[in-house]
Amino acid sequence: MSATAVPRAKRIPQWKIEEVKYLTNLFKSYPVFVIADLTGFPTNQLQKLRKKLSKKVLFRVSKNKLILRALKNAGIDTSKFEEILTGQNLLMFTHMNAFELSLLLDKYKAKTYYKPGEIAQQEIVIPEGNTGLSPGPILSTFSKLKIPTRIQGNSIVITRDTVVAKPGDTISEELASLLQRLDIALKEVKINIKAAYDHGIIISGDQLVLDLEEYKNMVMNAHLDALKIGSEIAWPVPEILELSLNKAFRQALALAAEAGYITPDTAEYVFRTAVMKALALAAEISKYAPDLGLEVP
Amino acid sequence: MEYIYASLLLYKAGKEINEENIKKVLEAAGIQVDEVRVKSLVAALKNIDIAKVLEQALAAPVAAVPAAP
């Protein structure tokens, strides 16, 4: 039999073998990785991000087939990854948990120029000041966008802050080119995580989005609830007892007011409550009967 | 304000706030009653949920607190 039994076409290039080996090793040694969509993410931004996170995150852009092969080699179930491994993907390996990585990426949102046809994410203001641009055809762009200018020396000066787009507006070709010439990069670009793998658990990209304000509120409410319970049972900690005393005092005053119970120490409060109620009613009445001329302060 | 106090008195007593009752209360306090004002008061009160207004009377100042910084 001749050696032609092995078709040449099936031979795997060495670099692919090396890459799979490299990736396999990463999948084995890092407990957490994410697969992110690189489509449309500016290369220069990726370089910046990589540099910023170099101590915490290992970046790798690779071919989908090699990634799958390496996942299999590392003993990871690929069934959930097969359908997301399309297009150009970035792998990020880390020892943080997947949510921490996601939050970190949120912090380093990159900014880039708007392209024609894109939707403005925010109000776009062209600031007043010297643009450093020489007068020329660009002046017609300024006038088209109704940006007031004057010439000073050999450069164009914008005479006042001008709003050129509101959130939701479509970016015109003129505006896109102007923003680029003025070096105004406003469009936020965020790496879009498709899925994360964290100690054997697969978490989809949309699950990774955390609302920190919501967490703050939860912490605050949990604490408030604890204070409510603590003050109701008069938990003997000064911080809580003050709330208990406060509560008891207010309840006592409210009861005194409702009962019309006058003593030197309740009189002011009782009368104040009565007067406040009367004034509130007077204000409401004067809406319907202004002719009454009620003495609403 | 006398008219308001009279109305609140009737309200708290669970009595109907009508012209006759208001007049009775005001007169008992020795106040000379202005018929037109009483009419106007009673008409205005028909549009108002007194219980709610009284409840909010105390809650109001809180609402005035500037939103958290």
Added chain:
Amino acid sequence: MEYIYASLLLYKAGKEINEENIKKVLEAAGIQVDEVRVKSLVAALKNIDIAKVLEQALAAPVAAVPAAP
């Protein structure tokens, strides 16, 4: 609260806040008067300068009033 509103009514009307007057006002509002409460109220008010209390009370209530529409 009724007894307080009755007192405020009398005060506003410039009448003396005594047992007889309070009773008259409360009865005009159809309220069954509790003698002890009236006595106790009048006694308590004797030690209190209503004008001053109202002044102090009024320093605040502005707050409670919903803004004019």
Added chain:
Amino acid sequence: MEYIYASLLLYKAGKEINEENIKKVLEAAGIQVDEVRVKSLVAALKNIDIAKVLEQALAAPVAAVPAAP
């Protein structure tokens, strides 16, 4: 206020707020009891939904909000 605190104590303890009970509590605190005041308070509280008042006491911080900036 002592009389009110005594009433609240009884209320929370699920005891009837009557003259006898209030007196007992006040006396235990070494307070000389004024019969008329106790009678008057008991009468006033009979007409009141204490649970509701206590709830509203908190919902509406009486207070005293610093002037808006």
Added chain:
Amino acid sequence: MEYIYASLLLYKAGKEINEENIKKVLEAAGIQVDEVRVKSLVAALKNIDIAKVLEQALAAPVAAVPAAP
């Protein structure tokens, strides 16, 4: 809250807020007293300036801006 009401009762009456007094008041209200709670309450209250806390509970009602209608 019973323990707090009892403490405030003693405070208002000008009596010392100690274990013995609190127990007396609570028992007069028919409340079964938890010795540990009383002990720890008394200890904790020693660190609190009650007068100041009560003052802050109401603070002077400075003018506040009316809520939006």
Added chain:
Amino acid sequence: MEYIYASLLLYKAGKEINEENIKKVLEAAGIQVDEVRVKSLVAALKNIDIAKVLEQALAAPVAAVPAAP
């Protein structure tokens, strides 16, 4: 506060708030448990309607309100 947090943890999880459970939770958090305090806590919580208390507003001292944004 830890003891209260532990109780609410159990409450929110729908578990019984008893001495054993509270101790387990506190110990899991590395907190040295004071048996007497736990007993007293459980007893106190038995006397209140937690759900209802949580519904109420907190009586916060006025001073805590930020003066200006």
Added chain:
Amino acid sequence: MEYIYASLLLYKAGKEINEENIKKVLEAAGIQVDEVRVKSLVAALKNIDIAKVLEQALAAPVAAVPAAP
């Protein structure tokens, strides 16, 4: 909220709020732990200044009342 209380418990105990510790506390309460929730909680709390939030808790409730009636 159980997860939040577990975190607050660790915070008060001066322990690190990490996945392992939270799981220990929740399991001690007999709660079946959702790994993903724990992970997201830990990540979120790493980005939050808990001390500050707790401090704001007392200032907030008043201001937090909805402004419009």
